[in-house]
Amino acid sequence: MWFDAWSEVFRVLLVGAAAYVTLIVVLRISGKRTLAKLNAFDLVVTVAVGSTLATILLNSDVSFVEGAAAFALLATMQFLAATVSSRVKAGRSVLTARPTVLVSQGVLLEDALRRQRVSADEIRQAIRSSGQGDISQIAAVVLETDGSLSVIAGDKIGDWSALAGLPDIPAEPRR
Incomplete structure (x- = not known):
């Protein structure tokens, strides 16, 4: 079906523009954390926001106000999850993955690489980068928790405090 009615086209244009503006307002109110690098929970929220926007645009059974409420709900849930994960240790472990050391003192940690499904080639690429x-x-x-690889050169490690609390970090680092 190529065309039903001009009223449906105008509805998509008007509701789409309003939904877009509402989404921008909700994202600005919810803060920078909403648009930060994605962990698993953030990805779910992002996909849900996209799906909600598509539903508002293309499903005439869903009103603009219902869509705006859905945007607000998703932003609120993401805010609450970010608050819990930043203030409650148990909440953080439920909502976000822990960072994993893949190389320690120049040695590839094969078990960690295997567990995280990261290849030695990916490590070498990150080191080159x-x-x-x-x-x-x-x-x-x-x-890192967002899937990025942080590389710390031996001459930049300092007192190792940036790695405090991570497993596979030796108590007595090689100097």
Whole structure:
């Protein structure tokens, strides 16, 4: 079916523009955390927002006000989850993954690589991207909660405090 009625086209244009503006307002009110790098919970919210926008635009059975309420609900739930994960240790462990050390003192941690489904080639690529050329000179590579790889060169490690609390970090780092 190529065309039903001009009224449906105008509805999509008007409701779409209103929904877009509402989404921008909700995202601005909800803060920077809503648009930060995605962890698993953030990804779910992002997909849900996209699905909600599509439903508002294309399903005439869903009113604009219902869609706006859905946007507000999703932003509120994301805000609450971010608040819990930043203030309650148990909440953080439920809602976000823990960072994982994949290289420690120049040594690939094979078990960690296997558990996280990361290849040695991906580690080498991250090290090259950081401007380093020798894995033995790397203090640590960490798979962060958002899926990015942090590379810390041996000459930049300092007192190792940025890695405090992570497993596979030696109590007595090699100097």
